[in-house]
Amino acid sequence: MSFQVFGIPVSRGVAIGRAVLVASSRVDVAHYFIGEDQVSAELARALRARDVVALELETLKNELPDDAPHELAALLDVHLMLLHDDALIGATKHWIVERRYNAEWALSAQLEVLARQFDEMEDEYLRERKADLEQVVERVLGALAREQGQATSDAASVAQRDFAGEDPLLLVAADIAPADMMQFKRSIFHGFITDIGGKTSHTAIVARSMDIPAVVGTREASRLIRQDDWVIIDGDAGAVIVDPSPIVLEEYRFRQRQSELERARLARLRHTPAVTLDGQAIELHANIELPADAVAAVEAGATGVGLFRSEFLFMNREGELPSEEEQFVAYRAAVEAMKGMPVTIRTVDVGADKPLDRMSATELRHEHVLNPAMGLRAIRWSLAEPSMFRQQLRAIYRASAFGKVRLLIPMVAHLSEVRQIIEAQKRVQQQLSEAGHAFGRVELGVMIEIPAAAVMLPLLLRHVDFVSIGTNDLIQYTLAIDRADEAVAHLYDPWHPAVLQLLASSIAQARAAGKSVSVCGEMAGDPAFTDLLLAMGLRSFSMHPSQIPSVKQRVLRADAARLGGLIDSVLASDDPQRSAELAFGSQRTAGLVQ
Structure with missing residues (x-):
């Protein structure tokens, strides 16, 4: 029977296909695809884990004391029966052979199928057996995890x-x-x-x-x-x-x-310069997560990398942080792929929704913080781990010998943080000089994503070369909205007057100080905001490469000078979104007619 489920649209377009469920589990389950040549080995892993659990259960049953309740032995018999039932391990083979799931994912997928069958049973006793099934599966998953060793670290490669x-x-x-x-x-x-x-x-x-x-x-x-x-x-x-x-x-x-x-059709704009109708050149940079993404940025027509999210080099590593050499190789690859265009590398931004696999002693003390979005994250974490931070800075500076590199610091809220960063820069440059490593000039920038940073921007601008506005967090912190919480997601509003005032004033102050300013948050890649940001005076956008064509099309149809003359009325409006639609919509039509 057909039915519909409604949620929040976050990425446009239509997709049609078969559902693949990643079921939640009390056991942390790795999800990755295996190669055809790994199917037999993965099947063997699943069977070995089953046999290990079977031996454990048989041992428990045989070692029960004479006065143990009869029900306990019967329960172990039920678990053994479920373990050897072909509907569990036998059917798990289907997910491994046909879908190429790793054994853990395959077992979780089959648990999901069987659990729903139990839920639909009329007999209450049989329905209750679902808990036994879950316990058996978790035992097998535990056995797989103990045997897994190095295999999960190879997940990305397969x-x-x-x-x-x-x-x-x-x-x-x-x-x-x-x-x-x-x-x-x-x-x-x-x-x-x-x-x-x-x-x-x-x-x-x-x-x-x-x-x-x-x-x-x-x-x-x-x-x-x-x-x-x-x-x-x-x-x-x-x-x-x-x-x-x-x-x-x-x-x-x-x-x-x-x-x-x-x-x-939009792809044909790739080599067209992003210039407005009145001749304003606009920078359309790319946000990337891994060095390989730089290739896609060049192919999309990006004029540089406005945000290299370096934290993704630190993830999926089974607790091991990347070495200085590994980071240097990654940053250099991105710099060389951009062929002389600037690459802005953001220092590791972990915490909140991006935790690392391993936690340092400092982090362990904060493991149970109630609000991780406001806890030890981003630059706060880096400054709390000075050895790691200097290691990353050295790798970034070494990469600057191969092209134009800019250093971007996330979540700055205090001038003292900027001073510590500048001191760390000086120390790193001295270390590299003493070690004989070449490096170029690296501009320093800070992200404006906390209202405090936006308010004290004139003070920050005295110490940095550029600023980049991260609208995602700026909106979240300005409106006190957890952007990942669907219960309050409807209150997350980029058009909120307070957000627009902070954006407009930040752009104006940076330009007045002669410092470059860009927006690297989601607003930059949304064509619905292109005219608004142009009207505020923004001339540098950074977004995912796939978003560049649609934003470029909007830029080519815009008259920046006329837009700038309309921004005050939009900012003063009770309904900025409606006001912008009326003002910018008519402006765009007039520009095209001319």
Whole structure:
């Protein structure tokens, strides 16, 4: 029976495919694809784990004391029966052979199938056996984890798989951690659906960066959708259609084809300079997460990298931080790929929704903080780990010998932090000079993402070369909205007058001080805000490469001088969004007529 689930649209377009559920579990489960040559080994892993658990249960049963309750032995018999039932391990083979899931993911997927069957049983006693099944599966997952060793660290290398000729797949989950998103980023999913999250949650950002449709904050999708259900993701309306009728399916397939044609048309703008109707040159930089992304940035026509999120070099490493040499090689690769265009590297921004696998002693003391978004994260974490921070700075400085590199510091709120950073820079330069390493001039910039930084910007501008406005966090902290919480996601409002005032004043103050200013948050890549930002005086945008063509099209149709004359009325309006639509819409039409 067809039904719909509604959530928050975060990445536009239409995706049609079969559902792949990443079920939640009390045991941390690795999710990755294996190669064809690894199928036999993975099947063997699953069987070995089953045999290990079977031996454990048999041993427990045999060692029961004589006065043990009869029910305890009977319970162990039930667990052994479930363990050897072909519906569990036998059916798990299907996910390994057909879908190429690793053993842990395959077992979790089969648990999801069986758990729903138990839920639908009329007999209460049989329904209660679901708990036994979950306990058995967790024992097997534990055995797999103990045996796993190095295998999970190879997940990223096998995260890709060629599904040519097979049904497209859509990922459905309660939530997707940033580390998992990086594993899935270059895999075969055509869309994402999550129960929680908002427009600027990490899942949403990565989905947009992959240019695939996504709907988050659905609350119930992972419970209602079953493995292998046919699903449509309407990324424009925020709707998820499960088991669609043939008529609905054909309508959405038509919309898919139209969207592909539009993408092809925009791609032709790749080599067109981003210049407004009145001759203003606009920088369209790229946000990247890994060095390989720089290639896509160049292909999309980016004029530089406005944000290299270096924290993704630190994730999925089983607790080991990257060495200075490894970081240097990564930064140099990105710099060389940009062929002389500037690369802005943000120092590691961990914490909140991007925790590392390992926690230092300092972090362990803060493990149970109530609000991680306001805790030890970003530059606060770096300054609390001076050895790690200097190591990253050395790698960045060494990469500057191969091209133009700029250093960007996240979450600055105090002038004392900037002073500590400048001291760290001086120390690193001295260390590199003594070691005989070449390096170039590295400009220093800070992110404006905390209202305090926006308010004290004139003071910060005396000590830095440039600023970059991170609108995602700026909106979150200005409005006191957790952007990943679907319960308050509707209150996350980029058009809020307070947000616009902070944006406009930050851009104006930086330009008045003769310092370059860019926006690297989600607003920069959303064409709905292009005219607004141009009107505020912004001339440098940074976004995911896939967003550059649509923003460039908006720039080419804009008259920046006329837009600037309209900004005061928009900022003074009770309804800035409506006012901007009326003012900028008419301006754009006038510009095209001329």
